[in-house]
Amino acid sequence: MNPGLTRRFENLLHQWAGQWFPGSRQGELLRALQRSAERAGFGSDLNGFLNELETRPDERILNLVLNEILVNETYFFRDVGLWEGLEQEILPDILERQAKSRNLRIWSAGCSTGEEPYSLAMLLRALVPRIEDWTLHLLATDLSEKALERARMAVYGKRALRELDRKRWGACFQTTGSTVRLTDSIRQMVHFKRQNLSHEDFPDPLTNRMDLILCRNVLIYLDRDLVERVITRFGECLRPQGWLVLAPTEVPLDPPPSLLLTRLGNGTVLLRRLSSDASSAPAVPTLRTARAQTRRPSPLPLPPPVQTPILPAPAPRIAPLPPPPPAPDPTDLLAQARQAADRGELVSALTLITECVEADPISASGWLVLALVQEEMDLLQDALDSLRRALYLDPELAVGHLQMARVQGRCGDAGVMRSLANFHKSIEGVPSEALLPEGAGITVGEARHLAEILERTWSRMEALS
Incomplete structure (x- = not known):
C-alpha cells in the first residue's frame, strides 16, 4: 500500500x-x-x-x-455524573431564568445517532411536565447523514440503553422484538439537521441565543485552530449566562474571554459571562455532583442439591471425548483486539482482549489494551484497575503511566500528578524522536507534549476547585 x-x-x-x-x-x-x-x-x-x-x-x-x-459510538445518558449535574443544577438554573418567557433553546452539536438529544428531551419532560406550554427549540446536528437518518428513526438496540434507568425511563420507549423505539412525544421534541462545524458559519437563526449547547467527543477529532474557532462561535451562540458543555479532554486551557471555566462532576462546563469585561464577571461557581454508584448484579441462586440414588444404575458405555480445541494464542487475540478497536468495534475488542488476558494474565500489553478499550466505553474504574495490573507487571511502561493520568483526570482522581511524574521518570534520558513503546506510533517528544497539556489542565482545574 x-x-x-x-x-x-x-x-x-x-x-x-x-x-x-x-x-x-x-x-x-x-x-x-x-x-x-x-x-x-x-x-x-x-x-x-x-x-x-x-x-x-x-x-x-x-x-x-x-x-x-466518523465515529458514532454513544448511548443514552452517557456519563452519569454529567446528567446528574444537568438535572440538579444547570437545567433548573435555565428554567428559572426563562420561566417568564417560557422560551427554551438547546443545541446538541455532533449528536451522532440521537441518544444525547433524546436524553435531553426525556429529562426536560421529567422536569417540566407541561413542556408543551413552552416554546422549545431542541436542535440536534451532525456531519453524518447516515447517523441522522438513524436518529430520526429513533430505533435502538440494547447497547444504546446500557446506562438507562429502566424504571424511570421505560415509559419513553416501545419495545419491538429485540429493539426499542422512542415514543412520538419524545421524538417530536427534537429537530435534526446536517451541519459541518468546520465550514458553516454560525450563529445563524437556528443556532443563536442558545441557553445550553452540548458538544462532547467531537472536538477531539478536529485540528487545534479549528477547535478554537468553533468554541469561540459556540460562545457567540449563547445567551448571557448560557452553558457550553464539552467532554473533559476537549476543554481549552485558555477559553475565549466571554466564557468562564467551572467544574461539573467528571466533565467541564463553560459558562458565558454577563459582560465582556472580565473584572465585572460573576465569581466562577463550582458544581458538585455525586458519583453514580456501580450496581453489581445479585448472584444467581444455587440449584437444588442432586439426590444420589441408593442403588446406582450400571455405568453406561461412554464414547471417548474428542480432543479439546487448541487454546487460543494470546498474541493473536491481542492483535485481533487491536484491529477491532481500530475499527470502532468496541464490544468485539472487549471480548477478544478479555480472552487474551485470561489466557496470558502476565501480559502487560494485554492489560494496557484492555484499559484502552474500557476507557473508550467509559468504564473508567475498570480501566484504572487494568492499568494498575499493567504497571504492576511492567513499572517502566511509560504509556501506561500517561494513560493512567488521563483516566484519573476524567475521574477527578488526585493521583494525576503522581502518574505524570512516573511517566517523566520512565522516559528520562530517552531521545524525543524515539518511538514510545506501545504508543501506537507516537514519539517520546509527542508524549511529553501530551503530558504537559494534562499537567496544565489539571493545575487549572485544581485552581477552580
Missing part, C-alpha cells in the same frame, strides 16, 4: 471536515478509503477514486466517505 494515497485521503478529509487522524487510526483510515472507493464504484482503484474526489467532489461521494470514517 502506497502511504501517499492515505496521506491524500487524510488531506481531503481535513479540508472537508477539519478531521485529523493520529497514528493509531491510520489502519482505520486505509480501510475507510478502500470501502469508500468500492461503494462509489471504483473497486480497488484507490488512485482513481482520490483523483475524482480531488477534482470533482460531490455530495453523494462525500457522504459515503464521511459515513465510513
